[in-house]
Amino acid sequence: MSSMFGKARSGSVVNLSSNVPDRNLQSLVHECNISILGCMGSGKSALTVKFLTKRFISEYDPNLEDTYTTEEVVDQQSVILRVMDTADQDGPINCERYLNWANAFIVVYSIDNRRSFEGCQQYLDIISHHTKGVQHEYPVILLGNKLDMERYRQVSKSDGVALAAKHSCLFYEVSACLDFDSVQHAFHEAVREVRREAERNLPVRPLFITEEKPLVSLSSSTAVASKHNLTTFSTLSAANYKEIPPIAQAKVVTVKSSRAQSKRRAPTLTLLKGFKIF
Known part of the structure; x- marks a missing residue:
């Protein structure tokens, strides 16, 4: 850790002020940039250090602005998290440096300082104006x-x-002095919001329709044919043929020879009753 008048640093925290990653929404599931905004004295640095190191330091140099990186596991998924601890004194100044860099914003005020709360309204208005008209939203x-x-x-x-x-x-009340879990939850919730926004903006997969068509059932074809006065095999059979009886019910017709004195039976012809010959 540095002295009480400097930004707190840890061996697990690396300064990445000059490395600005790609802000493509599809890569945000694995990387996330968060800017900590608020008036001087609201506790931005204390919150950042609490989240990164689980330690609380009460005093910092208000003129120092740094960006830190850490690897977090949020909902069983690893994410490279970069946190910019801004150094605005009395309100938003030179906002482009973090508006164009961050994927999410944490706007901080102190509950014992009404002026810091009023300053938050300015930050929120600036963020709303910056994100107006864009295709995706920036979680705040x-x-x-x-x-x-x-x-x-x-x-x-x-x-x-x-x-x-x-x-x-989203809105939370926390204490950088006392409670690490609530501070961690706020940062992790920012990551979750970035992931949700990335999922909402993923490109829609094209829908392919196959040329194959299912076979039409016999009942369907009959219904279509009757609608258009067409003749199908089924309607033709019903119109021109009676039900064919089983063999047991067939009538045997005997044709006798013209010679009555012949004792030899003439050939017989067996027909199925009801069958029509054309």
């Missing part, structure tokens, strides 16, 4: 920090909920 999380300062609260939870609803973003 509104984070009320310093929950451990509850007795000095100046911003009610309902105010945070209302502001988040206005900008259609």
